[in-house]
Amino acid sequence: xxKLGTFDPNTNIAFLAFVLSIxxxxxxxxxSVLKLFALYPFGWVVSRLFFIVMSLIKxxxxxxxxxxxxxxxxxxxxxxxxxxxxxxxxxxxxKDIFDAxxxxxxxxxxxxxxxxxxxxxxxxxxxxxxxxxSEYGVLKYFSSQREEDIRKLRRWLEREVFASVRxxxxxxxxxxxxxxxxxxxx
Numbered sequence: 001x002x003k004l005g006t007f008d009p010n011t012n013i014a015f016l017a018f019v020l021s022i023x024x025x026x027x028x029x030x031x032s033v034l035k036l037f038a039l040y041p042f043g044w045v046v047s048r049l050f051f052i053v054m055s056l057i058k059x060x061x062x063x064x065x066x067x068x069x070x071x072x073x074x075x076x077x078x079x080x081x082x083x084x085x086x087x088x089x090x091x092x093x094x095k096d097i098f099d100a101x102x103x104x105x106x107x108x109x110x111x112x113x114x115x116x117x118x119x120x121x122x123x124x125x126x127x128x129x130x131x132x133x134s135e136y137g138v139l140k141y142f143s144s145q146r147e148e149d150i151r152k153l154r155r156w157l158e159r160e161v162f163a164s165v166r167x168x169x170x171x172x173x174x175x176x177x178x179x180x181x182x183x184x185x186x
Contacts, residue, residue, distance in 0.1 A: 020045045094131040
């Protein structure tokens with residue numbers, strides 16, 4: 001860890017190289033009895049390098065496991081809700097919304113939803129290849145529902161998800177730009 005509390009292998013490696021060079025110099029120039037004291041810094045450097053390598057492996061494993069989705073989903077009561085956004089709209093994957101409210105609409109029901117909320121607010125999103133609700137679309141869909149769990153999900157979406165994405169947009173957050181959907185040209 002560096003002064004800021006973040007992992008910086010370059011700083012650690014530079015320091016270890018310095019200590020190792022002192023240990024090698026001491027082992028070369030010292031009498032044989034004092035060479036044993038040079039083993040301590042050498043052992044410390046080797047053990048430190050081991051921890052750096054293990055930390056790098058751990059960070060790489062975490063990045064591989066969640067890196068693609070980090071910042072692209074929110075969890076509602078243990079249920080993952082994937083989100084996508086472009087310059088104007090926040091999109092939520094419809095399957096995740098339906099799973100959160102424990103519904104599984106068939107093709108006919110999905111067509112009715114599309115008519116009710118509008119084609120522009122419930123559609124197959126290019127680049128995602130799944131049906132998605134826009135922010136307006138999901139709120140309009142929920143407005144006709146009266147169940148408590150749906151009202152709870154709606155409040156959570158308004159207060160947590162949409163508010164966070166608005167902040168990302170407003171402040172030009174790196175996460176907003178990194179995960180933004182690029183609209184196809186034309």
